[in-house]
Amino acid sequence: MNEFTAQDIEAVYRVIAARRDMRHFLCEPLDEPLLARLLAAAHLAPSVGFMQPWRFIRIRDAALRGAIHALVESERQATARALGEREDEFMRLKVEGVRECGELLVAALMDGRERFVFGRRTMPEMDLASVACAIQNLWLASRAEGIGMGWVSLFDPERLRTLLRMPEGSRPVAVLCLGRVPGFYPRPMLEEQHWAQRCELKDLVMTDYWSDAPAPPSGLPRAAPAPAATPAP
């Protein structure tokens, strides 16, 4: 009945489990047919009302890559300051591999999205959800091919949009680092570095109604500063 064999199913679960957000890369380019396969996998993602809102910009120019790295570095420092007590710990983490990775992509939402209302009249953010599904496809296909990927969201989207001469209404949502890696982390790097812990699945699944007292996520930042606009109680 099911055209996927037990071995196929096992491979799918295994790639889901082995996928990692990578920040360490070997400086080797990817070959074009491989990149084409990965992008084709992204393009097979679901999208709300079949709107296919994803756009990908390949960064080939070295100076442009450097400018993107500078944007990321600027936001890394701003994030560190916003983290307060965990600033030093955050600054010791490697959070991106923009300069080293073999292929740098920017994934973006297209402009003109307001024309699409199917599944978005009350939930306009479903276009971002669609792009995220495309990126997850790309991530899983990469992992199966032995290629690492990291999703960097440490940037000011307006500054990146301007840098890449993107039209108003479009929005970059990910700087994607792809490439060969010295090895895949056995566990998520932020777990290995004790930044946060994996929650227990049973604490995240409820029945019929929201549970009054779900266990607090174990991945909660230890020093959780409230943003200025919403002071902590």
Next chain:
Amino acid sequence: MNEFTAQDIEAVYRVIAARRDMRHFLCEPLDEPLLARLLAAAHLAPSVGFMQPWRFIRIRDAALRGAIHALVESERQATARALGEREDEFMRLKVEGVRECGELLVAALMDGRERFVFGRRTMPEMDLASVACAIQNLWLASRAEGIGMGWVSLFDPERLRTLLRMPEGSRPVAVLCLGRVPGFYPRPMLEEQHWAQRCELKDLVMTDYWSDAPAPPSGLPRAAPAPAATPAP
């Protein structure tokens, strides 16, 4: 070197290509170990700063399922009206299988997300991207197991949040219909029904800078009404 064999890689690409947004289900429950495997696959998704913002509510109560269906039906009618010229065409589409599917889940963003700033200081919507990646994992694992899934976003999120007694700050992002199906659509249903067409990948990939004249997406609604707030030029 790569622990994924050519056969494994092929299975991963095949499941990505065969995944469909399903709206036709057989009325048969899923067994618990299967559902547990699917949710575990979702929980292995990447998340910004490892925050794991996803929450899942299993809808077991028949009256509650009926109430969710009523919310979806109400939004379906509102969407049809918003589509203007394509209203009748939209109303002929089957857009959800809420009442028939074997298992109904609501996927949501947890409350208290403002505490997490890693990767979200300038990009707060990355929590939704993480939940979308979890849902895509669930989708692909389901497909490999021969189980269909549909992501319904036709609802008012505040009304659904209230119905499920979810705390302020949390947000439902998907009504997920899962279950055995009479068969998987050979192509996306909205493509088969001529609602929209698949874009060509080459029109979605650019180099270094946004291209001035990317081909307009072929999936553009034929009669694209601008929302009242942003009148068409």
